[in-house]
Amino acid sequence: MLDFTYYNPVRLVYGPGSIEKLGRLVPDEGPVMLVSGGGSIERNGVADALRTQLQGREVVPFPGVEPNPQLDTLLRAVRLAREAGVRFLLAAGGGSVIDGTKFIAAAAAFSGDDPWQLVTGREKVRAALPIGVVLTLPGTASEMNDGAVISRKNPTDKQPFKSERLFPRFAILDPTFTLSLPWRYTANGIGDAFVHVLEQTCTRDVFSPLQHRLAEGILSTLVECGRALRERPDDLDLRGELMWCSTLALNRLIGCGVVQDWSTHLIGHALTAEAGLDHARSLTAVLPWLLRERFEAKRGRLATLGRRVFGVTAADEETAARAAIEAMEAFFTELELPVRLDPSVVTPAVLVRVLGQMSAYSKGLGEDGDITPDVVERILRASLG
Amino acid sequence: MLDFTYYNPVRLVYGPGSIEKLGRLVPDEGPVMLVSGGGSIERNGVADALRTQLQGREVVPFPGVEPNPQLDTLLRAVRLAREAGVRFLLAAGGGSVIDGTKFIAAAAAFSGDDPWQLVTGREKVRAALPIGVVLTLPGTASEMNDGAVISRKNPTDKQPFKSERLFPRFAILDPTFTLSLPWRYTANGIGDAFVHVLEQTCTRDVFSPLQHRLAEGILSTLVECGRALRERPDDLDLRGELMWCSTLALNRLIGCGVVQDWSTHLIGHALTAEAGLDHARSLTAVLPWLLRERFEAKRGRLATLGRRVFGVTAADEETAARAAIEAMEAFFTELELPVRLDPSVVTPAVLVRVLGQMSAYSKGLGEDGDITPDVVERILRASLG
Numbered sequence: 001m002l003d004f005t006y007y008n009p010v011r012l013v014y015g016p017g018s019i020e021k022l023g024r025l026v027p028d029e030g031p032v033m034l035v036s037g038g039g040s041i042e043r044n045g046v047a048d049a050l051r052t053q054l055q056g057r058e059v060v061p062f063p064g065v066e067p068n069p070q071l072d073t074l075l076r077a078v079r080l081a082r083e084a085g086v087r088f089l090l091a092a093g094g095g096s097v098i099d100g101t102k103f104i105a106a107a108a109a110f111s112g113d114d115p116w117q118l119v120t121g122r123e124k125v126r127a128a129l130p131i132g133v134v135l136t137l138p139g140t141a142s143e144m145n146d147g148a149v150i151s152r153k154n155p156t157d158k159q160p161f162k163s164e165r166l167f168p169r170f171a172i173l174d175p176t177f178t179l180s181l182p183w184r185y186t187a188n189g190i191g192d193a194f195v196h197v198l199e200q201t202c203t204r205d206v207f208s209p210l211q212h213r214l215a216e217g218i219l220s221t222l223v224e225c226g227r228a229l230r231e232r233p234d235d236l237d238l239r240g241e242l243m244w245c246s247t248l249a250l251n252r253l254i255g256c257g258v259v260q261d262w263s264t265h266l267i268g269h270a271l272t273a274e275a276g277l278d279h280a281r282s283l284t285a286v287l288p289w290l291l292r293e294r295f296e297a298k299r300g301r302l303a304t305l306g307r308r309v310f311g312v313t314a315a316d317e318e319t320a321a322r323a324a325i326e327a328m329e330a331f332f333t334e335l336e337l338p339v340r341l342d343p344s345v346v347t348p349a350v351l352v353r354v355l356g357q358m359s360a361y362s363k364g365l366g367e368d369g370d371i372t373p374d375v376v377e378r379i380l381r382a383s384l385g
Numbered sequence: 386m387l388d389f390t391y392y393n394p395v396r397l398v399y400g401p402g403s404i405e406k407l408g409r410l411v412p413d414e415g416p417v418m419l420v421s422g423g424g425s426i427e428r429n430g431v432a433d434a435l436r437t438q439l440q441g442r443e444v445v446p447f448p449g450v451e452p453n454p455q456l457d458t459l460l461r462a463v464r465l466a467r468e469a470g471v472r473f474l475l476a477a478g479g480g481s482v483i484d485g486t487k488f489i490a491a492a493a494a495f496s497g498d499d500p501w502q503l504v505t506g507r508e509k510v511r512a513a514l515p516i517g518v519v520l521t522l523p524g525t526a527s528e529m530n531d532g533a534v535i536s537r538k539n540p541t542d543k544q545p546f547k548s549e550r551l552f553p554r555f556a557i558l559d560p561t562f563t564l565s566l567p568w569r570y571t572a573n574g575i576g577d578a579f580v581h582v583l584e585q586t587c588t589r590d591v592f593s594p595l596q597h598r599l600a601e602g603i604l605s606t607l608v609e610c611g612r613a614l615r616e617r618p619d620d621l622d623l624r625g626e627l628m629w630c631s632t633l634a635l636n637r638l639i640g641c642g643v644v645q646d647w648s649t650h651l652i653g654h655a656l657t658a659e660a661g662l663d664h665a666r667s668l669t670a671v672l673p674w675l676l677r678e679r680f681e682a683k684r685g686r687l688a689t690l691g692r693r694v695f696g697v698t699a700a701d702e703e704t705a706a707r708a709a710i711e712a713m714e715a716f717f718t719e720l721e722l723p724v725r726l727d728p729s730v731v732t733p734a735v736l737v738r739v740l741g742q743m744s745a746y747s748k749g750l751g752e753d754g755d756i757t758p759d760v761v762e763r764i765l766r767a768s769l770g
Contacts, residue, residue, distance in 0.1 A: 001629065009394035012391040014388060014642065015389065241594060256399070
């Protein structure tokens with residue numbers, strides 16, 4: 001294993017009905033800003049449950065955080081939070097709402113002129129309002145980590161940032177709230193979590209058998225329960241397992257001590273920013289082609305993943321590794337996730353802009369820094385077919 | 386999965402040389418009590434490293450915490466800590482030293498008359514001195530959990546207790562310090578960790594595939610790396626893996642959402658208290674016989690563990706489950722851990738006293754509460770052969 005520090009102080013509260021513990025988890029003092037997205041919490045019962053739990057508290061609602069949360073939207077929330085003297089931020093939603101809330105938390109406590117510099121890292125997050133989470137859309141694991149991804153326009157950009165001060169104080173995982181999710185969002189969450197795990201375990205191999213086995217355990221469960229959920233979308237036990245899989249996929253635990261490769265995510269971010277793809281769908285369309293491009297470096301882990309996760313029986317490493325990529329594609333396809341980019345969406349003009357964003361990574365992406373912009377172009381053209 | 390809350394704020398710092406980060410982790414103010422055991426830290430380099438890291442700090446040494454830490458010893462530390470105005474406790478050792486330090490932390494901040502009541506639970510831990518850990522003997526996972534086991538004489542007793550206030554602030558896992566361990570202690574740590582995992586996964590099955598797979602990942606790694614270490618005891622990579630396995634075996638993660646069965650541990654505690662057995666060796670001598678006694682309830686999980694951890698190929702569940710027990714015995718035996726109690730140590734007179742302690746559990750141990758004192762007697766007599 002490589003050296004690591006693991007630290008994660010989030011209090012994770014899991015279970016159908018766990019929303020009923022919210023009232024005791026939110027600190028007693030001051031107004032609470034309730035941050036949410038496009039209105040689904042009014043339809044899925046979350047808003048009602050929150051009203052019950054926050055009865056008697058001053059609540060400042062801030063709905064309307066969009067997918068790929070935008071700087072402009074979030075700055076409006078920051079102004080509102082300051083005006084209202086908000087002391088606690090409660091995020092009710094999925095990764096975009098939680099990520100947006102993390103930015104609001106840091107920016108509201110920031111005294112500089114340009115909060116975007118908190119995202120670029122030119123300014124450190126030295127303070128933040130405390131955050132709590134009610135998760136309604138599993139996938140990103142933002143509910144149990146210290147990171148966020150924020151987008152802006154003029155110039156178009158989408159950047160990750162993180163700070164220990166942005167760990168939520170608590171996260172409520174109540175799978176009943178996911179029962180009303182359309183399949184597309186359910187599948188997106190499974191795909192996102194799958195790729196999170198892969199980017200932490202399908203890399204240049206260092207001796208870290210436990211970490212790899214934990215990662216494989218998450219992958220196996222995503223595959224087994226994801227397939228079963230496609231047949232039985234109302235199964236609460238399956239939804240609970242998949243929720244917990246998504247959280248553990250990126251709460252930093254499985255990334256300890258191993259080589260990581262976030263190239264699929266960084267390419268995907270550019271595709272989302274420039275072509276408006278769903279985050280998860282940008283990932284599943286890129287991943288197989290990136291694995292084929294980087295086959296020699298990853299074949300050892302790919303073969304093991306094929307055998308342990310997908311039941312590949314080939315004795316030969318190369319055959320097993322290629323079968324693993326095909327098994328991943330078959331799994332994504334079963335979930336109705338794309339394994340190719342759509343040329344009518346990623347047009348030649350869009351491709352130019354995506355590759356333009358890649359010039360920021362001229363030193364090369366990937367665990368060995370060899371996914372240079374021209375390699376990204378090969379990967380995207382292969383996916384476009 | 387069953388409902389659960391997971392919370393673990395320990396900062397875990399892993400790696401050869403990670404001891405060099407200690408100076409920055411210990412808070413700046415006030416005297417530090419250095420709690421240690423029988424003197425091994427003077428021989429294995431830990432004491433020298435600590436002197437370097439704590440240079441310029443007032444250090445109050447408290448060596449001599451024994452295996453199965455005793456109330457009387459710990460109360461001396463409490464008096465010393467109060468006299469010296471100690472503000473931070475640094476535990477350098479294994480589970481006994483860390484557990485003892487947790488008791489010191491709680492008792493030093495306790496204003497009542499009888500600190501043993503913190504252990505019995507009649508008094509709550511309402512405050513505690515902060516704790517840091519330098520782990521030298523992996524096994525109990527006390528470095529990353531909120532529990533401790535404390536012993537006393539007159540009357541003889543050994544009891545677990547826990548409180549969120551007893552989580553260490555940080556734990557340093559530097560595997561180089563384990564290179565000098567005699568094989569007996571190394572094997573004890575592996576055996577202890579193995580049984581910790583088993584008591585959280587080899588139980589009445591509820592639908593929790595991810596939790597079981599994480600547990601199986603730890604078991605597989607313990608078996609694979611434990612066997613390899615027997616051949617190559619100087620292999621630092623293997624020692625690092627086994628250290629991390631032990632920590633994850635009981636940092637509360639794999640116990641979330643599953644049915645737990647701590648009967649082997651509770652029987653083992655009585656054997657340690659009455660017959661002086663090493664903690665781990667009491668466990669490995671009891672476990673196989675307890676599994677045979679409770680075979681019908683556990684055969685489903687046993688069969689899966691046999692297949693996934695030990696490569697058992699039998700299609701029939703009963704055959705696979707019995708093979709799993711035999712594979713565990715073979716593994717313990719390879720590590721020179723006992724799979725039977727020694728009748729010259731657990732004499733008829735000792736057995737009577739052990740069973741006397743079991744009368745405290747007249748309602749029955751185990752996940753179904755059906756390991757009554759007479760069942761314990763059958764298990765112990767089977768192990769005695």
